[in-house]
Amino acid sequence: MRLRDQDKQQRIKQSMVRLILREGINGTSVSKIAKDAGVSPATIYVYYDSKEEMLAEVFREYSSAPYRYLMQRIEPDMDGGALIDTIVRGCYSFSREHEDVFSFVEQCSRCPTLSERVSEEECICDILELIHNYQARGIFRRYSDWTLGAILFAPVRFLAMNRCVSRSEEEELAELIQMLQNLLLM
Amino acid sequence: MRLRDQDKQQRIKQSMVRLILREGINGTSVSKIAKDAGVSPATIYVYYDSKEEMLAEVFREYSSAPYRYLMQRIEPDMDGGALIDTIVRGCYSFSREHEDVFSFVEQCSRCPTLSERVSEEECICDILELIHNYQARGIFRRYSDWTLGAILFAPVRFLAMNRCVSRSEEEELAELIQMLQNLLLM
Amino acid sequence: MRLRDQDKQQRIKQSMVRLILREGINGTSVSKIAKDAGVSPATIYVYYDSKEEMLAEVFREYSSAPYRYLMQRIEPDMDGGALIDTIVRGCYSFSREHEDVFSFVEQCSRCPTLSERVSEEECICDILELIHNYQARGIFRRYSDWTLGAILFAPVRFLAMNRCVSRSEEEELAELIQMLQNLLLM
Amino acid sequence: MRLRDQDKQQRIKQSMVRLILREGINGTSVSKIAKDAGVSPATIYVYYDSKEEMLAEVFREYSSAPYRYLMQRIEPDMDGGALIDTIVRGCYSFSREHEDVFSFVEQCSRCPTLSERVSEEECICDILELIHNYQARGIFRRYSDWTLGAILFAPVRFLAMNRCVSRSEEEELAELIQMLQNLLLM
DNA sequence: CATGAATGAGAATTCATTCAT
DNA sequence: GATGAATGAATTCTCATTCAT
Numbered sequence: 001m002r003l004r005d006q007d008k009q010q011r012i013k014q015s016m017v018r019l020i021l022r023e024g025i026n027g028t029s030v031s032k033i034a035k036d037a038g039v040s041p042a043t044i045y046v047y048y049d050s051k052e053e054m055l056a057e058v059f060r061e062y063s064s065a066p067y068r069y070l071m072q073r074i075e076p077d078m079d080g081g082a083l084i085d086t087i088v089r090g091c092y093s094f095s096r097e098h099e100d101v102f103s104f105v106e107q108c109s110r111c112p113t114l115s116e117r118v119s120e121e122e123c124i125c126d127i128l129e130l131i132h133n134y135q136a137r138g139i140f141r142r143y144s145d146w147t148l149g150a151i152l153f154a155p156v157r158f159l160a161m162n163r164c165v166s167r168s169e170e171e172e173l174a175e176l177i178q179m180l181q182n183l184l185l186m
Numbered sequence: 187m188r189l190r191d192q193d194k195q196q197r198i199k200q201s202m203v204r205l206i207l208r209e210g211i212n213g214t215s216v217s218k219i220a221k222d223a224g225v226s227p228a229t230i231y232v233y234y235d236s237k238e239e240m241l242a243e244v245f246r247e248y249s250s251a252p253y254r255y256l257m258q259r260i261e262p263d264m265d266g267g268a269l270i271d272t273i274v275r276g277c278y279s280f281s282r283e284h285e286d287v288f289s290f291v292e293q294c295s296r297c298p299t300l301s302e303r304v305s306e307e308e309c310i311c312d313i314l315e316l317i318h319n320y321q322a323r324g325i326f327r328r329y330s331d332w333t334l335g336a337i338l339f340a341p342v343r344f345l346a347m348n349r350c351v352s353r354s355e356e357e358e359l360a361e362l363i364q365m366l367q368n369l370l371l372m
Numbered sequence: 373m374r375l376r377d378q379d380k381q382q383r384i385k386q387s388m389v390r391l392i393l394r395e396g397i398n399g400t401s402v403s404k405i406a407k408d409a410g411v412s413p414a415t416i417y418v419y420y421d422s423k424e425e426m427l428a429e430v431f432r433e434y435s436s437a438p439y440r441y442l443m444q445r446i447e448p449d450m451d452g453g454a455l456i457d458t459i460v461r462g463c464y465s466f467s468r469e470h471e472d473v474f475s476f477v478e479q480c481s482r483c484p485t486l487s488e489r490v491s492e493e494e495c496i497c498d499i500l501e502l503i504h505n506y507q508a509r510g511i512f513r514r515y516s517d518w519t520l521g522a523i524l525f526a527p528v529r530f531l532a533m534n535r536c537v538s539r540s541e542e543e544e545l546a547e548l549i550q551m552l553q554n555l556l557l558m
Numbered sequence: 559m560r561l562r563d564q565d566k567q568q569r570i571k572q573s574m575v576r577l578i579l580r581e582g583i584n585g586t587s588v589s590k591i592a593k594d595a596g597v598s599p600a601t602i603y604v605y606y607d608s609k610e611e612m613l614a615e616v617f618r619e620y621s622s623a624p625y626r627y628l629m630q631r632i633e634p635d636m637d638g639g640a641l642i643d644t645i646v647r648g649c650y651s652f653s654r655e656h657e658d659v660f661s662f663v664e665q666c667s668r669c670p671t672l673s674e675r676v677s678e679e680e681c682i683c684d685i686l687e688l689i690h691n692y693q694a695r696g697i698f699r700r701y702s703d704w705t706l707g708a709i710l711f712a713p714v715r716f717l718a719m720n721r722c723v724s725r726s727e728e729e730e731l732a733e734l735i736q737m738l739q740n741l742l743l744m
Numbered sequence: 745c746a747t748g749a750a751t752g753a754g755a756a757t758t759c760a761t762t763c764a765t
Numbered sequence: 766g767a768t769g770a771a772t773g774a775a776t777t778c779t780c781a782t783t784c785a786t
Binding site for chain 4: 745746747748749
Binding site for chain 3: 767768769770771772773774
């Protein structure tokens, strides 16, 4: 009996994500994924029940990836300003280092049939807990969780999405960080 | 008769947008659109050269819709606080009143093959011009355009996307407006 | 606008029936039918919603074919013996002249998913009405409809199914007719 | 251990037959059978060379099952009337007690690729021999074997196939038996 | 013997588009 | 302009079968 080849499943996932970056969620077919991953289309159905199921499963898995990436960059003894700086720059550099995953998650989270299956709320909760701690220590102002999430993550993602050669990313990031520090710190 | 034709094209557009809200950009086919609009698939090709063309054209048209909606709500003699209030609430209510257009634009703007065809920059420019005026009059602080766009529009759209019955939208909107007023007004 | 080509649909039906005779109801695919009929597989879906639907529809249509064939051969002024003779020989010659339809109906009527969609009862009713008339006139003995149907049609179909070069069909038919005349006539 | 294996093969056969009753001979795949039998698809190929082989083999085996069932119910000293009664009622009750086998055999015997592999003639021969004996003893009239088979088995199977809640089976069976007794006994 | 993974071939069906009217 | 028919190409997915263990 042959064992499930973890590497094979990994290749399938990566091919899917890469193709969706290149060709969009429409325009990415199971056979293209299979070809890119170097497996038979039938093999994909060993690992996933259907294309939709596959999208949902990988979306679920990757939707928390940027937050996990952030958590690794955050030191527990950072001051408030550094925390905001790390979050914003972390978000941005995640979008550059993992362009495919970033684009994949952005696309899936806008797709009605997929977005309802994954809650942003869960993904974000570790970070929020951290911020609660800063609030309790009187470092962060008290805002409701969801507004906090909105102001912390949405603008930097907006910049990451609308990346443009003509503009200076660095300045905009610095400006955004400055804004958020003014806004959120006591 | 010209009117009849325009009505037909209008119905096609509406069907496309409605279907994409319901079934996602993947999962929306030309024949489904035709059926929903009550026309023949062939008729769609009277108005558009291809599906991709159609998506792009309608995307181009609708991508500025929220901004046009906003502009109608803004009075020239508003003070800075009211302007921010109007922008944020306007964005939000647009997403509720035109759920299909909102979702459509969100999906298209994440899709690599479409997003490159439409520049957010153009859509946003009327609003930015307005703000430049407020900046010139010493009402708004001076931030770079893109950061301004990011902070003004991304968070409220984030809230609109992650709408959730359990949370109180009103409070979050008020909180966000308060934040932005603190941040942007002199 | 092109009109639905009745001949095309006819060819599809004939190809299906012919293939099912040759290769069985399993072993007959939509693409084989399309190829045999000289149309694209997609064309079949212009006329039928699905393969199952197509089978059912054609089954429904053809399941009464042998009875219609019989009715054409029956003269209203036949005596009882001639009627039985005509029915039995008619059944048999239908199975020879329309081998494909005969085999198709036999296969479909045994297939659980199809048989429940068509009632033998309806198909048989014209013939039964005729026999009721003979019963009323004191020519046929009175038996219940269903037993009558069973004894009149099942044995001859059995002979048609188990056709075999080594045996003399004619003698068996004659013997069967003799039997049924003894049994059913006053 | 030999017993375990036979049990496995038995389960495979039963699953196949059960599935074919439920979903038809088309619509029954090797993997479904394997799943239903609780074995791996590969295991099926330990016992059978191919799906077609498996169908044929089990068809061959089961095609004589109703006759074996009958033979067990027949007593050597029955009179002619009782023999006919036993045959007809036996056929019918077999179809009720072994619905799956009955439907399986009916389906296979209509399928061109399978029916040619099994001869009804062989299956029926024990019963025919018995009847020859009754004929020799002047109890049964002399008819040719094949007509005899047709009249004895086809009608009751017809009733079994077209079973219907609204009709009274018992009356029809009794009527049919009466018919056949009149017909076949001296 | 028994297995779950793996697959090429092919299944049913839909797609975007064009044709003929 | 408008249409339903028609379709080649592609879609998702399943099939019967074999492989590696």
